[in-house]
Structures are given as structure tokens and as C-alpha cells.
Amino acid sequence: MAILLILNPISGDIDKSNFLKVLKNKLGKKVNTLNIFKTTGKNDLELLKQHLQEHTYNKVLVAGGDGTVKLAAECLLNTSIPIGVIPLGSANGLATDLELPTTLDASINVALGQNTRKIDALFINGNLCLHMSDLGINAALIKSYERSSVRGKIGYLFAGIPTLLNNKNPQNFSIETNEQKLIRHGIMLGIANSRRYGTGALVNPEGIIDDGYFELLIFKELNIKEIIKTLRDEKSYNSSFLEIISCQQAKICCETPTDFQIDGEYLGKISSVEIKIEQKALNIMI
Structure with a gap:
């Protein structure tokens, strides 16, 4: 071998x-x-x-x-x-x-x-996404982290505090999926191929990484109480905090250029993304 x-x-x-x-x-x-x-x-x-x-x-x-x-x-x-x-x-x-x-x-x-388990892969503006992508506060946090000299979870903490304090303004996201068109107001829009962020936060509890679908996560407000729930594996969310839309393809347009990340890599500010899914594209040991 x-x-x-x-x-x-x-x-x-x-x-x-x-x-x-x-x-x-x-x-x-x-x-x-x-x-x-x-x-x-x-x-x-x-x-x-x-x-x-x-x-x-x-x-x-x-x-x-x-x-x-x-x-x-x-x-x-x-x-x-x-x-x-x-x-x-x-x-x-x-x-x-x-x-x-x-x-x-x-x-x-x-x-x-x-x-082994064969998992789906997303392509966002042609870039591979295995896990989680988002537009908004979390991407801004990753940008701050990448510029910091402190690594590990402490580095995320140091980057997170000023980022959260300076990024509270929501904006409009125009969303077009294979089934509907809508506009949503929020501080962050997540694109989820799985259930959790790297921190362990459970933000997409019904997500399945090999079902041929991904989820759009619209975070409507900065709610510390609800964020703590995600870290405790609680599955019930206040609808004023998070809305989840399941789909197989989507296009998202931002009201203003917004910080963007894929799988923990900051990719700059963008105004729109197109998302497609490729089913069972990778073989992972489990």
C-alpha cells in the first residue's frame, strides 16, 4: 500500500x-x-x-x-x-x-x-466549498484572524471581539433558488454543506452532507443568547435570529460589497455569488 x-x-x-x-x-x-x-x-x-x-x-x-x-x-x-x-x-x-x-x-x-462516506461538494463562483461559506460578520472575523499574529482559538477570540463590535449593520440579500425568489434582511448569510462551523456551533441542524442539498442560513440579528444555543447543540432557534432555506442551486446578490469566506479562507469583498452542488464528489474515511 x-x-x-x-x-x-x-x-x-x-x-x-x-x-x-x-x-x-x-x-x-x-x-x-x-x-x-x-x-x-x-x-x-x-x-x-x-x-x-x-x-x-x-x-x-x-x-x-x-x-x-x-x-x-x-x-x-x-x-x-x-x-x-x-x-x-x-x-x-x-x-x-x-x-x-x-x-x-x-x-x-x-x-x-x-x-468511507461519499460527501457532496459545493462550487461557489467556481470555488470548491466542502463545509461552510458565508457573507458578512464571520468572514470579516476570518479576515481579522488572518491578519493577526495569534493562532489557534485564542486568535479567533482576539479577532472576534472587535469584529463583532464593528459589524452590526444588516443589509438586504437578494436570493434566487431553483424554486423561489426572495429578499431577506440580515447581518450574515451562510452557505452550508454541513451542520457545524469549525467552532462546533450547530447552525444547520437538519443539514446532511451527502443528500444533494445545501442550506442558506440567513442570520437576521446579532443575538448572543441564540449564538450560545448553537454552541450548546440546541436545535430550536428564534425565527427573528435565523432562517434556513434548503436548495440545490442559488444565486445571491448583496446590497453592498460584503466580506466573503469559504471553508475558513477569506476571499475578499463580493457583490454576488452563484452556488451549485456536485453530489457524492469525495470519498472520506469515517
Whole structure:
């Protein structure tokens, strides 16, 4: 068996040396080849695509956060090669949604196991989205986080406080789905292929990552009480806080250019997005 490990050395501000030791001990002589591709933040996608063209693997392991998983997915869409996710990032939303183990030993066991699940993928303005995207406050928070020198959850906290204080103004979103046209007023519009954000917040409780549908989440106001509910896994939301629309394709236009992110990566301010879904596009170890 040949395995490729895609490793983000700085994700989550976590030292990966112990992980590598545990992984190599578990593999022992079970594999013929273990190659390691370390991300650097420079031309990672192009270099990884080239590497995969030159080598053949039975499985690809990903050690990092949502961004590193997305990197692997960009190269393995609609292939039979399974992806084993070891959640070692600041945000591990996809792993959380798939209920993957959080302990190192258990997560490696799942990644090296035999059980797989084919999940859907979204394309937003042509960009791959595996997990969560949004327009508004959360994207602005990610922008602040990326500019900060503090990593991990503390970094999100430091970025979050000023972002929330400075972004309270709602705007109109024009929404066109395969079934309806409507206008909604809110502080943020989420595009959800799964149920949770990387923080674990349950914002799309009825979402299923392989059902051929995605959800639009219209957050109408900044309500701390309701936000706390999402962190407690409570499924009932006040309709004045959140509205959920399930669909298979959509176009959204913003009243003003708005901060935009996909899977934890800030992509600037935009005025509109088009969303399409590709069913069962990726093979993930569970």
C-alpha cells in the first residue's frame, strides 16, 4: 500500500512531531510507501497536483485544518482515492460535522481504517466549498484572524471581539433558488454543506452532507443568547435570529460589497455569488 500524507506544519499552532511518531508506529510495515507533502502556503495546489500526477496512492491522509482538507479535495474530486482526515487545525469543522474522533490515536485509527462516506461538494463562483461559506460578520472575523499574529482559538477570540463590535449593520440579500425568489434582511448569510462551523456551533441542524442539498442560513440579528444555543447543540432557534432555506442551486446578490469566506479562507469583498452542488464528489474515511 502507498500512502501520501499532506501535512500543514503550522496549523492550529500544534507541534506535529508527536503526531508523525504515532503515525509511523501505527503504520509499521503495513505500507510500502509513505510520502509526506508539507504545505508552505506558496503554490501548494499546483505542487500537489503535480505530485499526484507523478505518483500513485491507495490513500491520502490530511493532517491539518479545514484549509488543508480542502487542498487535498481540490486534487481528488471525483476519484476513488479515500481521504483520511486527522483534525489538527485551528478550525476542524468538516471533521466535527462527520463526528471524527478528536484524540490523536483514535483519529489516526479512523483515517487508516476501511469505512468511507461519499460527501457532496459545493462550487461557489467556481470555488470548491466542502463545509461552510458565508457573507458578512464571520468572514470579516476570518479576515481579522488572518491578519493577526495569534493562532489557534485564542486568535479567533482576539479577532472576534472587535469584529463583532464593528459589524452590526444588516443589509438586504437578494436570493434566487431553483424554486423561489426572495429578499431577506440580515447581518450574515451562510452557505452550508454541513451542520457545524469549525467552532462546533450547530447552525444547520437538519443539514446532511451527502443528500444533494445545501442550506442558506440567513442570520437576521446579532443575538448572543441564540449564538450560545448553537454552541450548546440546541436545535430550536428564534425565527427573528435565523432562517434556513434548503436548495440545490442559488444565486445571491448583496446590497453592498460584503466580506466573503469559504471553508475558513477569506476571499475578499463580493457583490454576488452563484452556488451549485456536485453530489457524492469525495470519498472520506469515517
